[in-house]
Amino acid sequence: MNVKVIHLPVMLREVVMLLKPVLGGVYVDATVGLGGHAEEILKHIGNGRLLGIDRDEEALDMAMKRIPDNRLTLKKGKFSDISRLAAEAGISKADGILLDLGTSMFHLKTAERGFSFLSEEPLDMRMDREQEMTAAYIVNKYPEKEIIRILWEYGEEKLSRKIARAVIDYRAEKKIDTCAELSDIVYRAYRQRGKHHPATKTFQALRIAVNDELNELRKGLNEAAGILKSGGRLCVISYHSLEDRIVKNFIRDEHKQGGLRMLTKKPIAPSGEEVRSNPSARSAKLRGAEKI
Known part of the structure; x- marks a missing residue:
């Protein structure tokens, strides 16, 4: 299967601008999938580290083949496992965490997965x-x-x-x-x-x-905020109103309590050009926050 044909990472440029990866930084892609966002993040972190997490072992295998890079550690797990998996990888605090929610084209185009x-x-x-x-x-x-x-x-x-x-x-x-x-x-x-x-x-x-996606999302947001270092950034891409509402309310509540600083009062949407080239991105919304 040609992963480049079926995998188009959503809002790649916008994610990098919001996440602001730095040289030597430590990052977590909690929905690494086939590695589209991960591949781009690695270009910006020099000798830094990236932990890629996914529930799908098949996707992890394909990501490993796509990105043979010793700066990338891949782990199987859910959002609720973020802090445990980070600890297993020797990561106590992260400079940035990305959650790209929803179903990948890999799942939709792999008929036997039943999506x-x-x-x-x-x-x-x-x-x-x-x-x-x-x-x-x-x-x-x-x-x-x-x-x-x-x-x-x-x-x-x-x-x-x-x-x-x-x-x-x-x-x-x-x-x-x-x-x-x-x-x-x-x-x-x-x-x-x-x-x-x-x-x-x-x-x-x-x-x-x-x-159990919505409960996992709630747990994952708390897990992510817990391992972000001060100044670290959380970026979340959602694809429907249920997800976006949870993300928006979490960031708003953390902002009020002084845990996170809201970076996006309104969500960032994909450009018209991106939607034309990748119609599955049309409903995507990107929100971000920074650990105080």
């Missing part, structure tokens, strides 16, 4: 393939009320009740095995169809539930 509603592959959606919980388990085993809650809270899906009922009716006759099956169930529940696929919010909600 895309266009896929005929099993309904999976696990970032960490060693965990047991899958999207298929949720849609086939969870009670209707819980499916409604997941779709409403994590997908902000207005038709959560109708879609949940359609899922319950379908699974009474046949197990829901593939992404395409679920996509078709949701598609049929919609009468009016907009510019985005009707299953977009449902798939977002299930992905968040499977990977």
Whole structure:
């Protein structure tokens, strides 16, 4: 697989400007993925160090092949593991930390991972393939009320009740095995169809539930702030309103309490040129803060 074809790091220039990597600095990319941002950060830190963290072992393997650099240490883990993994890597304090949230094109384009509603592959959606919980388990085993809650809270899906009922009716006759099956169930529940696929919010909600993304984000923000040195910077890229709200409120609260200085009153958005070349970046929002 050609990682350069499928991996376009979002707002690369803006991230570097906000993170302000320095020669000899110590940095953490807590969502290293295939290494797009990491590769750029390494260009600015001289003999410094970069710790790359990801939940996905396959992505880590590809990042290692892409960036054979002894300044880069790669560790498997979640946001809630940041301080522990940093300590294991011999890092007590960091000059900067990056969190790039959301789903990479690597996951969307790797059909067997079950993230895309266009896929005929099993309904999976696990970032960490060693965990047991899958999207298929949720849609086939969870009670209707819980499916409604997941779709409403994590997908902000207005038709959560109708879609949940359609899922319950379908699974009474046949197990829901593939992404395409679920996509078709949701598609049929919609009468009016907009510019985005009707299953977009449902798939977002299930992905968040499977990977416990919002709780991990809350924990990760606290973990990151805890290991930043004074003057160190935290940069976070979010892709939907649920994530952005958590990031915005965290930085605001830390700003009020004197822990962090807000660097972006309003989030930074990708340029029109970037959105044209990488449409998946269109909803991205970048926020930053500095440790006091």
